[in-house]
Amino acid sequence: xxAVADILEWxxxxxxxxxxxxxxxxRDPDYIRDxxxxxxxxxxxxxxxxxxxxxxxxxxxxxxxxxxxxxxNVPPDTFVFTLAFCSYFGVERPFYQLVHxxxxxxxxxxxxxxxxxxxxxxxxxxLALESGAAVLVYPGGDYEVCRPSWQRHVVDLGGRKxxxxxxxxxxxxIVPVASVGGQETALFxxxxxxxxxxxxxxxxxxxxxxxxxxxxxxxxxISDWLGHIPLPAKIVIEVQEPxxxxxxxxxxxxxxxxxxxxxxxxxxxERRFPVIG
Amino acid sequence: xxxxxxxTLDADRDTVWKVLGDPDTYPALLPHLQRWEPITEGPPRVxxxxxxxxxxxxxxxxGVVEVVEFDTARDLAWINITGVTQRGRFRLRDAGxxxxxxxxxxxxxxxxxLLGLIADRIAAHQVGRSLSExxxxxxxxxxx
Numbered sequence: 001x002x003a004v005a006d007i008l009e010w011x012x013x014x015x016x017x018x019x020x021x022x023x024x025x026x027r028d029p030d031y032i033r034d035x036x037x038x039x040x041x042x043x044x045x046x047x048x049x050x051x052x053x054x055x056x057x058x059x060x061x062x063x064x065x066x067x068x069x070x071x072x073n074v075p076p077d078t079f080v081f082t083l084a085f086c087s088y089f090g091v092e093r094p095f096y097q098l099v100h101x102x103x104x105x106x107x108x109x110x111x112x113x114x115x116x117x118x119x120x121x122x123x124x125x126x127l128a129l130e131s132g133a134a135v136l137v138y139p140g141g142d143y144e145v146c147r148p149s150w151q152r153h154v155v156d157l158g159g160r161k162x163x164x165x166x167x168x169x170x171x172x173x174i175v176p177v178a179s180v181g182g183q184e185t186a187l188f189x190x191x192x193x194x195x196x197x198x199x200x201x202x203x204x205x206x207x208x209x210x211x212x213x214x215x216x217x218x219x220x221x222i223s224d225w226l227g228h229i230p231l232p233a234k235i236v237i238e239v240q241e242p243x244x245x246x247x248x249x250x251x252x253x254x255x256x257x258x259x260x261x262x263x264x265x266x267x268x269x270e271r272r273f274p275v276i277g
Numbered sequence: 278x279x280x281x282x283x284x285t286l287d288a289d290r291d292t293v294w295k296v297l298g299d300p301d302t303y304p305a306l307l308p309h310l311q312r313w314e315p316i317t318e319g320p321p322r323v324x325x326x327x328x329x330x331x332x333x334x335x336x337x338x339x340g341v342v343e344v345v346e347f348d349t350a351r352d353l354a355w356i357n358i359t360g361v362t363q364r365g366r367f368r369l370r371d372a373g374x375x376x377x378x379x380x381x382x383x384x385x386x387x388x389x390x391l392l393g394l395i396a397d398r399i400a401a402h403q404v405g406r407s408l409s410e411x412x413x414x415x416x417x418x419x420x421x
Contacts, residue, residue, distance in 0.1 A: 037389050
């Protein structure tokens with residue numbers, strides 16, 4: 001057992017050592033401009049992406065965008081929203097997306113950093129907001145993204161309120177971003193939190209879940225660490241009205257969750273079939 | 278890609294120019310317009326800038342446009358200075374007494390190599406339809 005703990009501790013150190021500090025200069029507007037038309041076309045055809053209410057985001061200055069997260073380790077909501085934000089405000093407006101450490105260090109995903117993806121940490125988020133950027137964060141993270149597909153329209157940030165303190169300290173508004181469709185890109189069967197605990201991954205790699213799903217091309221997919229081919233589910237995203245941050249963390253958190261859940265309920269009511277939309 | 282549509286209107290050039298020469302009327306004129314905000318102040322002229330966003334399918338396309346030609350009752354042209362490379366033009370010419378031919382032209386080019394090229398081709402059909410709808414809206418606004 002001690003040997004396993006040592007190996008996990010070694011793995012944790014290896015991952016942490018590779019988590020890049022938020023080098024905001026890695027975002028490359030020219031690269032985004034090059035990729036945007038073609039990738040938007042693919043997203044539009046494959047996910048029939050529909051993003052509404054971008055005009056609710058303050059036109060200038062830093063803002064914390066808080067979303068509900070779906071789609072396992074291949075979350076189309078982040079992808080689609082990033083494309084929409086860059087199209088709407090132009091690639092010139094700095095915009096960063098916070099992702100799990102493992103995504104930030106994944107060798108094949110280095111190109112994401114050119115789109116403004118940085119590892120999720122309070123320091124990185126603060127750095128990005130202080131630079132005047134818009135920052136997209138998914139507080140539910142790996143916990144929410146692995147929920148079972150039959151809870152696909154439930155917003156569950158897992159009680160994580162760090163984003164409220166972050167917004168208050170940076171004196172920026174919070175804009176909730178509700179989305180549906182991501183949890184229909186595979187059949188997610190459960191979070192596998194027990195598996196994460198048994199394997200001690202919760203302590204070693206900050207992984208609270210080892211999700212179990214049925215996904216292409218694997219069939220039964222344990223952990224989703226290698227990703228999967230998402231089903232072409234229709235992705236609909238709605239930006240909500242900005243929320244002022246007060247001193248009461250719990251009240252702001254509740255307001256954000258209520259706003260997200262109302263948005264998800266509204267979008268879910270428009271859906272006739274899973275995947276098809 | 279260059280897309281062009283034209284229409285002959287039963288209105289003189291000055292009447293048509295009252296609409297086309299006032300970009301504040303464009304939200305009523307251009308279909309699928311998601312965002313239209315003047316950036317510069319004062320009446321429209323060469324150098325006036327606007328933030329413009331159209332939707333092509335579900336894709337928002339646009340950026341900051343700058344008026345580069347403002348020839349009263351003849352030509353109004355603009356270019357995009359951010360976003361997809363684009364050049365647009367309204368061209369007014371006489372078509373007999375009290376009649377005007379209006380040409381609406383849009384030339385655009387997406388970056389991104391082959392995918393950009395395919396995106397341009399796919400968008401061409403809807404861009405053409407948007408130009409036609411715009412001219413029909415213009416017709417409703419200027420013809421008695």
